[in-house]
Amino acid sequence: MxxxxxxxxxxxxxxxxxxxxxxxxxxxxxxxxxxxxxxxxxxxxxxxxxxxxxxxxxxxxxxxxxxxxxxxxxxxxxxxxxxxxxxxxxxxxxxxxxxxxxxxxxxxxxxxxxxxxxxxxxxxxxxxxxRKQKICSKPVAICIDYICDNLHTRITIKTLSELVNLSTSYLSRLFKKEAGVTLSDYIQNKKIETAQNMLIYSDFTPAQIASVLAFPNQSYFTEIFRKKTGITPKKYQTLYFRNIGIGHLDCFPR
Structure with missing residues (x-):
């Protein structure tokens, strides 16, 4: 094991x-x-x-x-x-x-x-x-870059606080004030956004995506995904899998 x-x-x-x-x-x-x-x-x-x-x-x-x-x-x-x-x-x-x-x-x-x-x-x-245009402070901007570059790992507030050399409590308050959401919610939102793209554009199963995005298990991934989107990952994939076309250039308004 x-x-x-x-x-x-x-x-x-x-x-x-x-x-x-x-x-x-x-x-x-x-x-x-x-x-x-x-x-x-x-x-x-x-x-x-x-x-x-x-x-x-x-x-x-x-x-x-x-x-x-x-x-x-x-x-x-x-x-x-x-x-x-x-x-x-x-x-x-x-x-x-x-x-x-x-x-x-x-x-x-x-x-x-x-x-x-x-x-x-x-x-x-x-x-x-x-994604950083409304962010004022350098610590929050650094955290956002780190989160988006490391969605395949388990990201903790402790890791982020050490990255920017701030206490976890202060960083949490600062992030919520500037980003409008808690750190944990922001991380979940970014992971779910990535999961949505993978479900649409790749052949990976929800279980594989849950693993790649470092969710503890598929059940937790499904729970969070349903909370954020209203449907399960499997249902989402069934509805939208490669069903988002790029259209035609003559339909691209100017």
């Missing part, structure tokens, strides 16, 4: 590096990661050159025009997902116009390809900052 627990733990660590990649629909994963403000995973997903991505359609016989068209479509969809995530319309559209115009000025395909990760990281960074 002792070694089994260690093996399970190592599997959690391995999954932290890989779980959000192979099982996901790659396109849905890409936009969802940027929307979530996950800088690390956005950088990883952008490591492959846009010119080398498989499955890109032929939108033009001209190589430069073809990659510019794909860049424009990608940028428009990134903007749409970020709007759904809370980014202001004016900001999302302004960024989209800026980067599409920059791509249109490129002289060779490599320039467009190099612009792609810059655009994606810009949107992701802005989405990451959205």
């Amino acid at each position: 002792k070694y089994q627990k260690e093996l399970v733990y190592r599997e959690f660590v391995r999954r932290e590096n890989n779980i959000f990649h192979a099982p996901y629909n790659p396109e849905l994963e890409f936009y969802s990661v940027i929307k979530s403000g996950d800088l690390k995973k956005t950088k990883e997903l952008c490591s492959e050159s846009l010119m080398e991505k498989k499955g890109l359609g032929n939108l033009s016989d001209n190589c430069l025009r073809n990659i510019i068209y794909h860049f424009a479509i990608t940028t428009a969809l990134v903007a749409r997902y970020c709007i759904e995530g809370g980014m202001e319309l004016a900001t999302a559209y302004s960024l989209s116009d800026f980067y599409i115009h920059k791509a249109d000025l490129c002289k060779i395909p490599e320039e467009v390809s190099n612009l792609h990760p810059i655009m994606c990281m810009d949107y992701a960074n802005r989405m990451r900052n959205l």
Whole structure:
């Protein structure tokens, strides 16, 4: 049993590096990661050159025009997902116009390809900052970053208080005052948000997701999930599994 627990733990660590990649629909994963403000995973997903991505359609016989068209479509969809995530319309559209115009000025395909990760990281960074825009103090901002980067672990108030060198009681009061929710509720909310995305976009079972997100057991995960969403994880997956389309660009209002 002792070694089994260690093996399970190592599997959690391995999954932290890989779980959000192979099982996901790659396109849905890409936009969802940027929307979530996950800088690390956005950088990883952008490591492959846009010119080398498989499955890109032929939108033009001209190589430069073809990659510019794909860049424009990608940028428009990134903007749409970020709007759904809370980014202001004016900001999302302004960024989209800026980067599409920059791509249109490129002289060779490599320039467009190099612009792609810059655009994606810009949107992701802005989405990451959205969750901290109402936060005034550095300790609370540090805690929020730590929570969002370590959802695969058991996060305690003690760990966070040591991270920012504050007492647990003071940190708890400060966090509630600035974030509007308790630390424990914030951690649960972020874990459930992640669970919802995994239930929609991956093939993992509720039991596997409960383990990956470091819930004590599946029953507790189900209890918290039902409390936050009104339905069980299984029911949620049945209702929404890969049923959220990205729509068509002509349905993307400007």
